[in-house]
Amino acid sequence: MTHHAEIALSDPLLIAPINAAKELFWRQGYDETSIEDVVCATGMNRYALYNAFGGKLELFLAVMESYFIERKNLFMTALSDPQGGPMAAIREVSEYCITEMTDRGAGCLMCDVAAEVGRYDKAVSERVLSYLEEIRSADEMALAQADERGELNPAISPKEGAALLIANMLGVGAMARNGAGRKELLTLFNTCLRLLGRPTGAQSHLRKRRNPKTTAVKQI
Template sequence: MNRGRPRTFDPDLVLENAMQLFWSRGYEATSLQDLLQATGLSKSSLYESFGNKQNLFEAAFTRYFDSRAELMLASLAEAESPMIFIRDCLLSVLDDARQSQPRGCMLVNVANEFSTGEPAVQALVETATRRMRQVFEQAFAQAQVRGELSRQRSPADLALYMHCAMSGLRTQTKSALSRKDLLTVIEQIMASWS
């Protein structure tokens, strides 16, 4: 029985390149030809390995939020304090704002592009959102234990607020809000924890 040729590509590199492309352009604006060029796959390899464009997109998006959650957890573990970690997360939007064409947050971009129109993607958006909020919740809980933050509000509520604030800031970087204005908002958010 002919089993076909073995894979001659690195699946991690393919997903990384696809993720970067979808993050920059979005799902609809990314053509199959764009994907073939970015990943180095042939059309047959793409279909054999991923099934179709949407399956590749879903795998690339999953890679995005898995890697971001891992990076955030590592940053929290290495941070001088949980509240410094929170401040650094907020300040990270300034890195994107320095780009000539800010990409924003892939999670926010995907949520905006798909809304609730595609159930499989909506489920991934919900999973990604939950994972990000869990990291923030952990940070706020640690901050409360260390006495850096009042125990009056639940870490889950603070994480929800933080996630919404980050989403808004990431969106505003794409609409070219000035660095000065972004810093003003970040200062207001930080002041709200007191």
């Protein structure tokens, strides 16, 4: 009596258990999360749990799928038709993700936890890459809009910029996992975003302060 992730996801009664399990896997990783933990956190009976999902791996697959869909929706709705402009939308959605990470002291569920599982199961690691590509292409869409509005740094293409954003968020996740603070991570993300944007003359005053020897001349 094996059940598939899709079936589990479509059952409204399983939404709460899946979310509880997601929280555990996200915070603790796959190996470090025991079925006992899941039983306690969901309040679900062990027997019922095995009946509903089939086993630990299948449960994780359902969690992963749920995360995938949720995250895809988040990015798609935020970036496909951004009200306050594409760059603002990217900032908003990314800062939301950073908050999620620092709240949990964890990175991306797909990229970090699923990668752990991907060692056994090639299908999982392929799913992770497809997730990354999905998010990247949403970012690329937004950056293409930014480009049309002249808000993208001319030195890069929307595609390159999107890849950079993804890598930066993954890096932020790695740092969150190791205990870096929210403020530090936001600063880091802002640096990335600043470089992605079209350079403005106003920014050069930073340089003046930093290296007066060569740029002490007033620039007003």
